[in-house]
Amino acid sequence: DTKTVLPKQRSWNLTAVLGDEYKPCVGALKLVDSVACVLVDKKHASAVLKFLHENYPFTGLQHVKRMRKVTTQSGCYLQVLVFVSARHAHEVELVKSCIHDNKNPLLDLDAFKMVKSYLSKVEIVQVPSAIPLTREQFNLGKQYWPISFHENKSITQLVDCSLFTEADYRVIECHMETAIQTAKSANNLQPAENVGVVVVDSKTNTVIATTFDLRNIPCEITTGVNVAHPLNHAVMVAIDLVAHTQGGGCYTYSNLLKEKPGEGLYFELLSSKNTEKDKSSYICTDLTLYVTREPCVMCCMALLHSRIKRVFYGVECQRGGFGSAYKLNAMKELNHRFVVFKGVLENKCAKL
Amino acid sequence: MNSDVLLKWMNEAFNYAEDALKEGEVPVGCVLVYKNKEKLSNGRNKVNETKNATRHAELVAIDNAIKTVTSDSWKQSLPNDWKFTDVFEHCVMYVTVEPCIMCCGAMRAMKIPLVVFGCNNERFGGCGSVLSLHSNRKLNSSLGPVISTYGGQQTVRAITLLKDFYKQDNPNTEASVD
């Protein structure tokens, strides 16, 4: 699902956390059993293909080629795909049940009268039923049966992270440096979980909130009681800080608030841009979040509820919801999908 | 569990869900009950009021519970060697809709052992509908213990409340069932 590009003069690599459907593995290809026959004479090729296209079309399997050339020591021959179980499951099962006689029972049907004598040697082959999304999937899939590939530029750019320019990389690194600095600003409070978060307006690239992790730090922000709240993860606090920039929020930060981003808990004071915010948009629409460590499942879902636009994180975490335990950003079942990139200043983040 | 007790707490949870509906919030309500006899706290959705999409009933109830158990009278009644967080390991969450993935993660982090709920949450449910986060044993050491669930309580009532909400004009909350 991921590919890493080693940039020059940079100590870290960016990797997109993509859904399993992008994985360059056999599972993503969805190989299915199919029935192929040898073409007795290649001069019948067009007649056979016409017959199959009309009578047994591969609706939704346009990437699968209907014919392949097989080269052996004694020469070469053409093989045509008659049925694919993803479309003609019943037919494939029937053929499989009596293939030991080297007979394809379906060819005895009236429907096949026209082409029957053109086909011989029935065989079960495996065919990738999933349209290849990446070049790697294409290269893997065509080893099973010939398929076609239409490259989607935006997917390729995600897979190899080529959508970022060197200037973008510098911006990403700068924001992650602020997140690291924010995490370190909690050191005198003995945070135990050293995590920093920076929330950035994607359009202007300005920092609108920063925070560290407060789960082990006694404070009154959430409940008014001076206790370490186990759910005050950095991301949860960050979301509330963002709500404050829009005139909402439910925590009371008082003396924990700092005046500059990176010094600790910070949020940008209500700006005209925010008050004008479209009422139908969610609080994190158009915002990018930088976090030194992969957020836990709770925090990932909180970001999804807030409709975050994009997330960059440094190091992976076992209970993380953006690639490790789950990939909440890429689940078809959920109503908001967004891109997550990992690996930003990975070593530095890991040392926190 | 005694079904009368269950019904009593679920009814309370529904009262808070109805409160939420009156306030223009997604109608989900919950109560957090200690040792099946004492209500620690209640909660209802406050997402619109706070503009904070994490203010689901369950998280509101957990915050309220922390206020309760750290009060002087409560602290005195607890065993000496208990931290305030230990109380949650003896609690049941009663909630009108299956907790979402976020709230399920929060309850595991709080070590709440059991959640009783009304209808399924087909869009965000973390207790079986979208993910089975409640029972994922691989996360025991990193996230917290698994949660037992007991769903399907007064399902129709829970769904009716949600339908009432979506019938109203609520563009801002269209996508936050829970």
Ligand SMILES: [Zn+2]
């Ligand atoms: Zn978290």
Ligand SMILES: [Zn+2]
């Ligand atoms: Zn929830």
